[in-house]
Amino acid sequence: DAGVIQSPRHEVTEMGQEVTLRCKLISGHNSLFWYRQTMMRGLELLIYFNNNVPIDDSGMPEDRFSAKMPNASFSTLKIQPSEPRDSAVYFCASSSSHRGLDGYTFGSGTRLTVV
């Protein structure tokens, strides 16, 4: 199994541009989490999907952020328009159980820089 795959690995964009981050889950996993890592706040949960349905998006910072899960194996996180304060590493993670008893499997992350 290739694990959780995120693309791109690095993204540099200008302020105001749209950014789309992508995530492919591990086959058979049905829970998907998007996290953002910053120096100040560590890992913050942005949104959680279970069986393709968004369950908790309370961590999404603003309306500029949106996430979709069009099928059981793929998710996107979109920022439109992007701002310099969005610069961070964005991780997605998947789990085979609703309660994450086996721990989450994280992707390698997308490092986003907004200039």
Next chain:
Amino acid sequence: DQQVKQNSPSLSVQEGRISILNCDYTNSMFDYFLWYKKYPAEGPTFLISISSIKDKNEDGRFTVFLNKSAKHLSLHIVPSQPGDSAVYFCAARYDYKLSFGAGTTVTVRA
């Protein structure tokens, strides 16, 4: 509101000695605690966990201790090895949600 706190941003330890990483939490509803390890340019990987009904869990060189009354847990690595140099995140679970600390960077000196 940070419900999980790792107050030491960094730790330096000599190879072969013990590394002790600390974590404090505020939410008494957390029922499961986990430690993740992260190398540069990689995602966090699961290391060890403990249920809230236990006070100790051991896996090889790694032991996690939980003190519920103090809302404190710690990770002990004995003996520390150069490959242990990484960022360690403490995490706590309530229902489906994992809340993470800010991480502690461990450097193991030869």
